[in-house]
Amino acid sequence: MNETDLRTEIAAERGELAAMLGALAPGDWDAPSLCEGWRIREVVAHITMAYRYSAPRVIFELARSGGRFDRMLDRCARRDAASVPAADLHASLRDNTTHPWKPPGGGYEGALTHDVVHGLDMTVALGLDRRVPEARLRVVLEGLGSPRGLKYFGVDLDGIELRADDMDWSFGSGTPVTGAAQDLALVLCGRRLPAGRLRGERSARFAAART
Structure with missing residues (x-):
């Protein structure tokens, strides 16, 4: 994607996430996400x-x-979550869909990845059936599978092939672990997924512990 396309997709992603948050029940804001401790x-x-x-x-x-x-x-997220009303946090996202923020050194690809991954941290944890469009996922997967992305998250994928079952994408080599491309993006970020979202004899290593 060129810069214009990336910014269009970022704005769309933020708008969709804001709409999702606007439909949540008050208690959902206190539900656990896939980000450990958040x-x-x-x-x-x-x-x-x-x-x-x-x-x-x-x-x-x-x-x-x-x-x-x-x-x-982590400190700022915990402090602001305790002190800023949910309605104000929601409004901040809703009113900044076109904000030009980019993570240091990450460009607009990094901004899109940031929003997509954290959106999935919420929707997957809440059990919402939201599908990220393939065009956005391809940008996210390319970045997460780059040497920089792999080094940052440090996920051990030795001897494992991640294989999407809803688009033409795979990563690595070895024993297949299959699932939706957006779930495999979360694997590349080191997230633990709810049971049953991935398949393959080594998929359990990426599943959340049962409670």
């Missing part, structure tokens, strides 16, 4: 941080977190 409201706080924080504030928060970026993101 509820739906922490995920939304994280997604909208880029729209709510100025560059100087990001630098300030990073300094407060000892220069550790992941620690800053």
